[in-house]
Amino acid sequence: MIPxxxxxxxxxxxxxxxLRAKMIFWGEKMRKNVLIFLxxxxxxxxxGGVLLLKDLLGAKxxxxxxxxxxxxxxxxxxxxxxxxxxxxxxxxxxxxIFWNEVEKEKGKFDWTSTDQKVRDFNQRGIYxxxxxxxxxxxxxxxxxxxxxxxxxxxxxxxxxxxxxAPCDIAAYVSFLKQAVERYDGDGEGDMTxxxxxxxxxxxxxxxxxxxGSTGGMGEELKFFVGTPQEYLEILKASYQAIKxxxxxxxxIHAGMAxxxxxxxxxxxxxxxxxxxxxxxxxxxxxxxxDARREDxxxxxxxxxxxxxxxxxxxxxxxxxxxxxLTKAPKDLKAFEILMxxxxxxxxxxxxxxxxYIENWLHWDEGWEEEIxxxxxxxxxxxxxxxxxxxxxxxxxxxxxxxxxxxxxTDWDGATSSVGQYKxxxxxxxxxxxxxxxxxxxxxxGRITVTDIYxxxxxxDTEELVLTTEPVFVELSPACPTCNL
Numbered sequence: 328m329i330p331x332x333x334x335x336x337x338x339x340x341x342x343x344x345x346l347r348a349k350m351i352f353w354g355e356k357m358r359k360n361v362l363i364f365l366x367x368x369x370x371x372x373x374x375g376g377v378l379l380l381k382d383l384l385g386a387k388x389x390x391x392x393x394x395x396x397x398x399x400x401x402x403x404x405x406x407x408x409x410x411x412x413x414x415x416x417x418x419x420x421x422x423x424i425f426w427n428e429v430e431k432e433k434g435k436f437d438w439t440s441t442d443q444k445v446r447d448f449n450q451r452g453i454y455x456x457x458x459x460x461x462x463x464x465x466x467x468x469x470x471x472x473x474x475x476x477x478x479x480x481x482x483x484x485x486x487x488x489x490x491x492a493p494c495d496i497a498a499y500v501s502f503l504k505q506a507v508e509r510y511d512g513d514g515e516g517d518m519t520x521x522x523x524x525x526x527x528x529x530x531x532x533x534x535x536x537x538x539g540s541t542g543g544m545g546e547e548l549k550f551f552v553g554t555p556q557e558y559l560e561i562l563k564a565s566y567q568a569i570k571x572x573x574x575x576x577x578x579i580h581a582g583m584a585x586x587x588x589x590x591x592x593x594x595x596x597x598x599x600x601x602x603x604x605x606x607x608x609x610x611x612x613x614x615x616x617d618a619r620r621e622d623x624x625x626x627x628x629x630x631x632x633x634x635x636x637x638x639x640x641x642x643x644x645x646x647x648x649x650x651x652l653t654k655a656p657k658d659l660k661a662f663e664i665l666m667x668x669x670x671x672x673x674x675x676x677x678x679x680x681x682x683y684i685e686n687w688l689h690w691d692e693g694w695e696e697e698i699x700x701x702x703x704x705x706x707x708x709x710x711x712x713x714x715x716x717x718x719x720x721x722x723x724x725x726x727x728x729x730x731x732x733x734x735x736t737d738w739d740g741a742t743s744s745v746g747q748y749k750x751x752x753x754x755x756x757x758x759x760x761x762x763x764x765x766x767x768x769x770x771x772g773r774i775t776v777t778d779i780y781x782x783x784x785x786x787d788t789e790e791l792v793l794t795t796e797p798v799f800v801e802l803s804p805a806c807p808t809c810n811l
Contacts, residue, residue: 335635367491396512396524398454398685405732406674408682408721409453411703416715420529420645420682421455426463426502427488433465433498438509442518445510449522456579456645456682459506460498461561462488470494471552478538478549483665492557499561500568507572526573529645531581533612534558535593542652550581555596559605562597566605580606582645585613586627587737598635608679609637612646613740618665620740621683623647623673626732626733627740641679648684655690663710667779667797668743671713671759672731675724675748683711706780713781717799719752727758727767746797758800760793 353727402417404718422444430436430595448455467476467489476489493499508516512524534551551558558581566578580602584590594602609632613623623644632638648664649656656662670681687707730745745762758770766788776791777783777799791800 355491363598363638366525375476384719395514396517398524398526399722402454405719406680406721407670407715408680408706410683410685410711412451413712413715416719417454418680418682419448419453419455421453421457423458423460423532424506425460425488426466426493426499427460427486429506430463430502431465433463436502436505438518441506445518445525446520449520454523454527455525456529458529459503459531459565460488460531461493461503462490463493463499463502466490466494466498467491472667475538476552478552479547489553492553492561493630493734495692496560496564500564503565503568504572507569511573511576513573526575527577527579528565528569529579529581529610530562531558533584534581535590536584555593556600559597559600559602562602566629576606578605579608579610579643579645582610582612583628585738586611586624586631591631594633596632598632598637603635603637603640606640608641608643610643610645613644614646615651616647616649616665616669618661618742619736621665621669621672621743622676622731622739622741623669623678623739625673625676625678629677642677643680643682644673644678645680645682646684647681648686650686652684652686653689655687659706663707663779664796666707666710667714667759668746668761670747671718671748671797672729672741672743674718675726675729675746685711687711709780712778713779713799716781717777718750718759721752721757723751725749725751727769728764730762744795752785759797760800761795761797762793763795764793766791768794770800770802775801775803776800 328413405415405417407416408418408420424441428440429438445455471489471491471494476491477485478490479488506526507525509518510521510525511517512521512526517524532550533548534553536548536550537552538547540548562580569576569578580597583594609628611624611628613620616623625642625644628642629638647669650662651670673681687705688703726748728745728747729743731741731743733739733741743761745764746759747762747764747767748759749767750757750759758767760766773785774788774791775783775785779797783787785803791798
């Protein structure tokens, strides 16, 4: 293709040559008019020649950043969320996109705040899961005048806003489509400077939490005021809007706050009404997790989904919180063992992605203080870093042996006494083992054993005695594939 600058130059040269020939035959007065006309032609050619030629020749203007963006498939397939600035972990349940924040007045959109959040996460290399909050006060006031709809959120999470079902669902859908178009990275209408697109959208948070209870920091847990049927309509409209703009996006229903009866009662009409058709992932939360819930609710959540014949989609736990949100545990070692066992156990049971609530970074400084996320040094963070290093990138996991009991109360899950799992990435294998039983028969010879804190030693197989504390075992490099 001929460069546009050369075409412009040729056009100007042609005009000059043609007019010079004509001027030989014209009088003095006419020459002056022609000179003025010529000057205008030169100005127009300089300012608009390229655009004119583009239209005439059908050329497409290429602009920086117009190529579609995509997530790196290897990073996208990882299983553990990023805490702080950890290398090798990418996922963060990032932030809320609040309709009320973007469109404070009907028809007036301001993406400044949301753009800044996206840029901040882009700069840190984070793959974001964003929460869509379908609430705008101007819309809510038109059909929800009562005070019972008012929720007091953190200013960073929407502030004071009414949280009923959208009154004008078409207006909400219009806002959502604009959000998806702005951040989907398809090269059309994208935010300036976008480098990592938003491809994962979670629709609201724990809609069964409708006030009357408090969270770990004393806040009222009031995320939605409405019926299961109203939430289903929001989910359906959101799913269809997102898929229309970005068919490759992943849409996720709001996290189920747990599998207690009161939460099941809310979600039963959602899934019975076809909610499974409007989500690409099944999503549950586990808060204040202890040793009586080492499966992170996966066993009971899967059983609940099976009532509606929902089996074939990934399972995510988008809130994994151990112990208290604000206070360090009395038995830190037990807390750290729980963190490893539950992560491994739930992944082996079928969880695909775990999003940790990093309370261990805030026990000393509190949630109000800024912390240095680049250099956490606590023993708990070493446990997390070792998990990321050893099993974050696995392709598949095989269960060699396990033994557990399901605990009886409505808040409980399962407790594991024996776990022997094989995490596989290509030709690499990491075994994770606990319980006072014999080693798997396929492990023999020299092995590298790593404790939960990342401390390793190479020993003979006969020297390893399993206990209730998990260990990570890798075969000698001399035979990396012999037990695949």
